[in-house]
Amino acid sequence: MRLPQIQIHTTDAKIDLNISKPQQYIKQPNATQHIKQPAAILEINTTRSVLKIDSSQARRDLGLIGPFESSANYAEQGKQEVLRGMARRAREGRQMMDNSGKGHGRATIQGIAKQNHGPHQAQFNIKFVPSVGSVKIDYTPGTTDVNIQRREPIIDAKVNKPIHEYTPGKVTGTMVQRPDVNIDVVI
Numbered sequence: 001m002r003l004p005q006i007q008i009h010t011t012d013a014k015i016d017l018n019i020s021k022p023q024q025y026i027k028q029p030n031a032t033q034h035i036k037q038p039a040a041i042l043e044i045n046t047t048r049s050v051l052k053i054d055s056s057q058a059r060r061d062l063g064l065i066g067p068f069e070s071s072a073n074y075a076e077q078g079k080q081e082v083l084r085g086m087a088r089r090a091r092e093g094r095q096m097m098d099n100s101g102k103g104h105g106r107a108t109i110q111g112i113a114k115q116n117h118g119p120h121q122a123q124f125n126i127k128f129v130p131s132v133g134s135v136k137i138d139y140t141p142g143t144t145d146v147n148i149q150r151r152e153p154i155i156d157a158k159v160n161k162p163i164h165e166y167t168p169g170k171v172t173g174t175m176v177q178r179p180d181v182n183i184d185v186v187i
Contacts, residue, residue, distance in 0.1 A: 007184045014177035022169035029160040041149040049142030058130035088116075 059065065065073070092112050099108040 002187070005186045007186055009180075009182040009184070011177065011180040011182075013175065013179035016174045016176045018170075018172045018174075020170045023165075023167040025163070025165040027163040029163065031160060032158040034154075034156040036154040038151040038154070040151055043145075043147040043149075045145045045147075047143045050138075050140040052138040054136040054138075055134070057134040057136070061130035061134055 060069075095112060096108055
């Protein structure tokens with residue numbers, strides 16, 4: 001016995017798809033930036049240093065003196081020599097007076113002459129000119145005050161928004177072949 005058979009035929013569906021791709025455009029513009037740096041304020045205050053050098057004593061030691069001081073020195077020296085001469089003459093006169101009448105007249109005058117004009121021993125010594133410490137130095141140091149006032153930079157930055165353009169994609173489909181199922185019974 002033959003059994004009937006069922007035959008099934010199917011036809012697949014065919015779809016034609018049209019796809020338009022999405023488009024995206026992104027651009028980031030540079031930031032707008034303005035920077036300004038003001039100059040720092042700098043103040044410098046100084047006081048002068050003072051150097052005083054007094055070499056008048058050293059100049060005196062070398063014999064370099066002014067006309068007024070030189071005149072005063074020579075006048076004082078002359079005065080001292082006059083006083084010494086007066087004292088010497090008074091001493092010689094007293095000596096002659098004391099020895100007169102004793103028969104020493106001639107010997108007294110000879111003794112006085114030898115004292116005044118006899119051989120004198122000169123003293124030699126080394127003298128350092130100018131003397132040590134004759135130049136006097138006085139120094140007052142100066143001062144320097146530096147004042148710096150820092151100034152901050154001025155920064156103006158503006159961030160620009162990105163440019164973003166987006167076109168979404170699109171999918172359209174059309175049915176090219178419809179699906180179909182055929183069922184047949186074969187005996």
